[in-house]
Amino acid sequence: MTRLQIAAGNWKMNKTFEDAMQLSRALANATRDENVLTIMATPSIYLKMIVDQVLHVPGLEVAAQNCHEKESGAYTGEISAPMLESIGVKYVIIGHSERREYFAESNEVLARKVDIALANNLIPIFCCGESLEIRKSGKHLSYVANQLKESLYHLSAEELSKVIVAYEPIWAIGTGETASPEQAQEMHEYLRNALAEQYSEDIANGISILYGGSVKPANAQIIFSQKDVDGGLVGGASLKAEDFVQIINAF
Numbered sequence: 001m002t003r004l005q006i007a008a009g010n011w012k013m014n015k016t017f018e019d020a021m022q023l024s025r026a027l028a029n030a031t032r033d034e035n036v037l038t039i040m041a042t043p044s045i046y047l048k049m050i051v052d053q054v055l056h057v058p059g060l061e062v063a064a065q066n067c068h069e070k071e072s073g074a075y076t077g078e079i080s081a082p083m084l085e086s087i088g089v090k091y092v093i094i095g096h097s098e099r100r101e102y103f104a105e106s107n108e109v110l111a112r113k114v115d116i117a118l119a120n121n122l123i124p125i126f127c128c129g130e131s132l133e134i135r136k137s138g139k140h141l142s143y144v145a146n147q148l149k150e151s152l153y154h155l156s157a158e159e160l161s162k163v164i165v166a167y168e169p170i171w172a173i174g175t176g177e178t179a180s181p182e183q184a185q186e187m188h189e190y191l192r193n194a195l196a197e198q199y200s201e202d203i204a205n206g207i208s209i210l211y212g213g214s215v216k217p218a219n220a221q222i223i224f225s226q227k228d229v230d231g232g233l234v235g236g237a238s239l240k241a242e243d244f245v246q247i248i249n250a251f
């Protein structure tokens, strides 16, 4: 089965307005492989402007970096899934390790975020990954599989088929230390097998599993060439159009 190949850039809390518009314009105008689904996860304050800017650009989509678990209500400062849908956003990152760590988002809360995203026609990019401590303990495979279990396995097969999974080992995020291609492949294969066991081979084979953690132009190709790696969720290197385009074209 051919799975969707995806290069997603997570801008995190970076860029002022002019710089953000310039970056999305550069990506829209760049010579890039249009068969690779390219996603820009921008700060929420710029989402509507960027959605409008890239509306008719093939293969280029926009994601939010988070959404609230409730539809609406008294949650000052928060952004809901219906709000995102109403401005034309189609994707949302859920469960990034920075949200898990700094905003205490549990697997349970993330399960609700996945639900609310799907209920509002947003495709969740569900992040998972282990700390260095857990990797050293040798329990990383079951730890990450359990994140999927607790946040995704309540979904029907039809719902799960819409989800994109992103494996991001915490020790590789922003550190310059990438998981080796073998380490990435081992985890991706393990997760795909777990999904096959819970759902079916067909469903598992259709799910794109992205790798994230210090993906750069220099290492993208070898990582993306692994059998179960369907692309990347890129932080730092997605902030420069030139670098990100090289990553998009590395498939």
Ligand SMILES: O=C(CO)COP(=O)(O)O
Pocket: 010, 096, 168, 172, 173, 174, 175, 176, 212, 213, 214, 215, 233, 234, 235, 236, 237
């Ligand atoms: O967290 C990440 C993407 O969501 C990865 O960040 P870096 O690519 O900067 O390591």
